[in-house]
Amino acid sequence: TVLRALVAHVEQPGSGGHTPSDFPLVALTSADVSELESAEVxxxxxWPLSPVQEGMxxxxxxxxDAVDVYTS
Known part of the structure; x- marks a missing residue:
């Protein structure tokens, strides 16, 4: 009965989603995960930034106020 209830819940639109533990490569909060999910369906x-990306x-x-030499 419990398993059927769980399956019924998961099949409903809008249920489920990710938690910070689903992304072990980066340190995220629940709010970060919600923001990412709203931007990317x-x-x-x-993935974490590469060293070059971190520098940029x-x-x-x-x-x-300075000129951004990477995007200008």
Missing amino acids: ELEDV VFHARYDD
């Missing part, structure tokens, strides 16, 4: 995995983000955020 078929979210499967979340650092430089892009370092000084908002």
Whole structure:
């Protein structure tokens, strides 16, 4: 009976979803997961930034008034 109730719940639209433990490669909160799911309907995995990407983000955020050499 419990298994049938669980299956019936999962089959309902809007049920289910991910939890932070579903993405072991990055540190996410439940709010982060909700934000990602709202942006990407078929979210499967979340990967950490590569070192080059981390550097680009650092430089892009370092000084908002300076020219961003990566995107200008």
